Amino acid sequence: MNQPNIIVVLVDQMRRDALSCAGDPNVRTPNLDRLASRGVRFTSACSTFPACVPFRFSMVTGEYAHSRNVPALGYRLSPAEHTLGDALKSQGYATAYIGKWHLYSAYGVSGGLTLSQASRTPIPASHRRGFDYWRGFELRNDFYDTAYFVDDDPVPRRLPGHQTDGLFDLAAHYLEADRPEDQPFFLLLSVEAPHPPFMASEQSLKRVRDRGPMVPRPNVDLAAISFFPPEWHEESGPAGKVDPDDPASVARVAEANMQAYYAMIEMIDDNMGKLDTVLEQTGLADNTVVVFLSDHGELGGSHGLLGKAEPWEESVGVPLIVAGPDRYVAGHGATASVPVNTEDLFPTFVGLTGGSASARFTGMNLAPFIRGECAEPVRDGVLLEFVTETRSNRSYYDETWRGIRSDHLKYTVIGDRAGARPWQLFDLSTDPYEMNNLVDQSAGADLAADMHGRLIGLLDRSGDDYALAPAFGHPARNAVVPDAEVARSI
Structure with missing residues (x-):
């Protein structure tokens, strides 16, 4: 088998069913729907530990978060870890990383960096092992004020416009100008949206608002929400400041934030369409597998909760689509209900190259199924976990x-x-x-x-x-x- 190029688009806090093809009436995702029609969509994909840092740790190392006692927030990846980038390089791949890393700073713990400092602190090569082409940053959570770093240059560069558009533009530049001509490549594009703060372009937000009130989920009562995570009540947000003692204010702000959440997803979808165009124009479409996934979901008022880190489906459920030419991805337009979790990603990505991950990994290599070489796997279930919380004011401390x-x-x-x-x-x-x-x-x-x-x-x-x-x-x-x-x- 000729080795395919692999592009992984990782978004942040997008729940599994926030797609038109998954039945969500509040969002329009024509480009992601087309991606699913060219591959397989996993309808039981889960984030093992539904929070940004532990998901990234497990994806990059193949290890469970409990193996290193990784907390919900605030962790620095050891330079001794064997990373996904290392594994792919051993398969002959050029490796590239663009976007949010979130495995270096102590943001969110006592004495840690502020968001602005984290965005403007370079990550040394020793702590981002395996990725030779680097256009990354730790994290920002401000979509109009993002800085990134080019390889080992310690000077941050400002990303123009909205972060989602800017990061996809960097990915397009890699495909058009910077990718190697003599070897396959693995590109991981990590976008912070639709993670709060809820900042969508005016055009996208208007598009969602013009469709009218959202269709509520049966388990949602926005007025019953009792706790607003700090990122949910920014005074500069789409609905202004929330009065937690006023149910009408709570419902109004939650509704406005969720409209912006869906608008941010539609911006991602627009950019997935542009990515498709770049792949066609560069002649890469016939030799490239595209994977789309998220690190965890968003409760959005389900069960009276917001954010993530809960075992509810809206929190642990993530979209996972793998698409590509027939010789790499069989069963176009298929769905698979086999339960999948974060630890399956490392062996699957390596498997898509034609290789195999070390036998020490407990995750499942889904590549043979994706290629149509075997039937859909059967398994008892996958592990879900919340390992540890270092913040005394958060749940599960x-x-x-x-x-x-x-x-x-x-x-x-x-x-x-x-x-x-x-x-x-x-x-x-x-x-x-x-x-x-x-x-x-x-x-x-x-x-x-x-x-x-x-x-x-x-x-x-x-x-x-x-x-x-x-x-x-x-x-x-x-x-x-x-x-x-x-x-x-x-």
């Missing part, structure tokens, strides 16, 4: 969670080292909006016992020492025994 997601079931536990307890059980085939928790219902007892056992198996196979309390006939696992019980046993 005192207790964390684990879960297992199959093609139609989800089971989660929550707790601390004394042993996590059963928390949620949903049958997604009959309850896609997770409104009927079966975990304490007698009708769900046998199912819960089975899923608890499957979760134990996943924790064992992934080297996770997470503590579980006894549940559904299963004994405790790694739970801390209270001092009083230790004394009684002596």
Whole structure:
């Protein structure tokens, strides 16, 4: 097999169903729909640890976040890690990275950098290993004030206009002028949108607003939202400052922010159309696989919550589309319900080159299925996790969670080292909006016992020492025994 060029477009905080082809009535994504028609769309793709930093860690290393105790925010990737870039270079690929990195600064932790400082602090080559062509930055979260760095030049360069447009322009320049002519390339384009703050172009925002009020999801009550993450109530945002004690203000601001969220997705879609044009004009379309995905979702008011880091589908569910010519991607327009999580990406990207990742990785190489060499894989489920939170004012600082997601079931536990307890059980085939928790219902007892056992198996196979309390006939696992019980046993 001739090795294909590979372009991965990674967006930030776009949930799995925020696509026209996935049925969301609030957004128009004709270019992403066309991309899906040229490949396979994974309808059960999940972010293992649904937050920006741990997703990127696992994608770049192939390792679970629990293997390094990676927190939700504030982590510096060790230069000793073997990265995705390293693996692809060993397959003969030129490697390029454009956009947000978010694996170097201590932003978000005590004594860390401000957003502006993080954007203007160069990332040394030792900490972005494996990517030879570099047009990146740590993070910014301001779409009209983004700086990036060119390779090892320590002087930041201002990205003109809206960040989404500017980063896609840098990718187009790489394809038109900077890519090597004598070897295949792997390009990872990492765009911050539609992560808040909610800053879309006026044209895109008007396009969404002109369609009228949003169609609400069945599990959304915007007026019932009790906590607004700081990035959700910027006074300069599309609806101004929120009054958390006024339900009407809460609903108004949440609605306006979600309209801007969808407008940012439509800007991404517009740029995906431009990327298609560049691939055609440069003659690369016939030898290039394009992957589109997100690092995690956005709750958008589902279950009265905003943001991410929760086990709900709107938070863990991510779009994953792989498209390309017939010899690289079979089953054009197909969907696959096999559960997929972050740790599958590293071996799959290497597999798309014709290589194979080290046997030490527990993730699944989906490339043979994508190429049509085998049937859709069958697996019990994939691990979901929240490993640790370093910010005392955020959820899951005192207790964390684990879960297992199959093609139609989800089971989660929550707790601390004394042993996590059963928390949620949903049958997604009959309850896609997770409104009927079966975990304490007698009708769900046998199912819960089975899923608890499957979760134990996943924790064992992934080297996770997470503590579980006894549940559904299963004994405790790694739970801390209270001092009083230790004394009684002596």
